[in-house]
Amino acid sequence: MPIKSIFNILFKVYGKQNWWPGETPFEIMVGAILTQNTSWNNVEKAIDNLVFHDCLDAEKIIRIHEDQLAVLLKPSGYFNLKTKRIKNYCRWYLDQGGYHCLAARDTGQLRIDLLSINGIGPETADDIMLYAFERPVFVIDAYTRRLFSRLGLVDGTASYEQIRKLFEGKLGEDVALYNEFHALIVRHAKLVCKKQPECHQCCLVKKCDYAIENAK
């Protein structure tokens, strides 16, 4: 059962996801950092705080005091840590000349540069690569690992890079496909009942799992 078939099933069941849930590239970058090990619901509250205080902007984030920024980021959890990471990222972002300078950079180099920033790991970097810079980089998260190792399509112990290369090799360079696929994986995973994986209360999950089983 090819990886691409899973996409077709998920898309048929859930439809278009319209990711990333943020309008500007900068908002996407901030959201990618804030959502580290955190539910998107909490991240939205922090982003709303930034918007309300007119602080969703790299220069303003550089200027605002750490204590004050931490208050705005509080709902997203790990707020002291994320305050430093967001400030650190904005410092780098402005140093590099902002979006247009970065967008002119080669895809491989841009990813290496992002990964060199303290607080930006592989998944956060790839969220930014795919959704803010629209580069053909497949995002691997815990959901992707869980679902595809359960399906027997991925070795659960494989490294992040190994899994990413597997997906990119099978799917080909396709930004729109990567965008939709990762969003669908998250959408599906969120509807799975965590306490009882066998629970069939969520009809969408049931429908999707049924479709996947059938297609085997």
Next chain:
DNA sequence: ACCCAGGGTCATA
């Protein structure tokens, strides 16, 4: 009263 979330870093062995 638990459990976990769209991770990442740093200190150990």
Next chain:
DNA sequence: TATGACCATGGG
């Protein structure tokens, strides 16, 4: 290289 501690809020 491979674990473990740590970061912290809000919803189920």
